[in-house]
Amino acid sequence: MKAVVVSGDPLPGTRSLAIAKRYQAALMQYPTVQHSLFDLSIWGNLLGSATTLQQLPDHALDACQQLLDANLIIIICPIFHQGLPGLFKHIFDLLDPTALRNKIALQCTTGNLLYSNVSEQQLRPLLEYFGLFVLPIDSYIPYSELDSAPLPYCFSLNNAQQLQRIYFSVNQAVSLAKSQQRSIVA
Numbered sequence: 455m456k457a458v459v460v461s462g463d464p465l466p467g468t469r470s471l472a473i474a475k476r477y478q479a480a481l482m483q484y485p486t487v488q489h490s491l492f493d494l495s496i497w498g499n500l501l502g503s504a505t506t507l508q509q510l511p512d513h514a515l516d517a518c519q520q521l522l523d524a525n526l527i528i529i530i531c532p533i534f535h536q537g538l539p540g541l542f543k544h545i546f547d548l549l550d551p552t553a554l555r556n557k558i559a560l561q562c563t564t565g566n567l568l569y570s571n572v573s574e575q576q577l578r579p580l581l582e583y584f585g586l587f588v589l590p591i592d593s594y595i596p597y598s599e600l601d602s603a604p605l606p607y608c609f610s611l612n613n614a615q616q617l618q619r620i621y622f623s624v625n626q627a628v629s630l631a632k633s634q635q636r637s638i639v640a
Contacts, residue, residue, distance in 0.1 A: 455486060455487050455488070455525050455526070455628075455631055455632055455635055456487070456488045456489070456490075456520070456523055456524045456525055456526070457481055457487050457488070457489040457490075457524055457525065457526040457527070457528065457628070457631070458489070458490055458491075458492050458520055458521050458524040458526075458527050458528070459474045459477045459478050459481070459489065459490070459491050459492070459528045459530065460474070460492045460494070460521070460527060460528065460529045460530065460531075460545075461473075461474035461491065461492070461493045461494055461495070461530055462494050462529060462530060462531035462532065462538070462539060462542035462545075463494060463495060463531070463532045463539065463542075464494050464495055464498040464539055464541040464542070465495055466495040466496075467495075467609075468495070468532065468609070469532065469564050469595075469597060469600045469609045470530045470531065470532045470564055471493060471495070471609075472600060472609040472610055472611055473530045473562060473564060473595055473600075473611055473620075474491060474493070474528075474530045475491075476611050476617065476620050477528050477530065477560075477562070477620055477624060478491055480620050480621045480624035480625075481528075481624060481628070483621075484628050487526075487628060490520050492517055492520065492521055494539075494541060494542060494545070496517075497514055497517055497518075498541050500514040501514065501518075501541065501544060501545060501548065502541055502544060504548060505547075505548075506548060507548050507549070510548075518545075518548070518549075521545075522549070522553050522554070524557065525557060525558065525631045525634070525635055526557070526558045526559075526560070526627055526628065526631040527554070527557055527558070527559045527560075527586065528559075528560045528561075528562070528624070528627065529559060529560070529561050529562070529577070529581070530562045530563070530564070531561070531562075531563050531564075531577060532563070532564050532565050533563050533564070533565035533566070533569040533572045533573075534565070536568075536569050536572055537572065537576065538572070538576050538577060538580075543580070546580060546584060549584070551583070551584060551585075552585065553584070554581075554584045554585060554586050555584070555585030555586075556585060556586075556587065556634075557585075557586050557587070558586070558587050558589065558627055558630055558631045558634065559581050559586040559587065559588045559589065560588075560589050560591070560592070560623055560624070560627045561573060561577050561578065561581065561588060561589075561592045561593075562592060562593040562594070562595060562620075562623075563577060563592075563593075563594050563595075564594070564595045564596070564597065564600075565596070565597060566596065566597060567596045567598070570594045570596070573592055573594060574592075578592070587630075589623065589626060589627055589630070591622070591623040591626055591627075592623075593616070593619055593620065593623065595611065595613075595616055599611065599613045599616055
């Protein structure tokens, strides 16, 4: 089984990336799950200038292919001014609308507490439009729950309740994705 954790923030070293790494750590408890990180801050410049996947260089196309090949997609996305980052949404502009159909998705958003409903109003409908089954266990982790280190742009998530929620939701998502994979094989 394959899983991809998407850090949907176009900027490097952000809170979204810190949360994405926590989800990646939760996936490590499943040795049969191959997992990777799709960090938008690395691929953003290349994705932003493309209008189709075929216009991407091979290494960027390989990163997108990991997304397309995954059984489970975990999306961590910041909320900027009551909306999703445009570059994050552009990933989906490059994809065939049927390319992600019947995959399992887990969503987590972060930002100011005022924007906690954006996940349900914008992210979930976007993912469902592409045919992803979005688990009802989503998380909203406000900026205030992330600790910053003495270095700039170095964040960590140490809130025990949020960590427990991450591990629980990953467990549910992996179980469902494995079950779906077994039913397809049978």
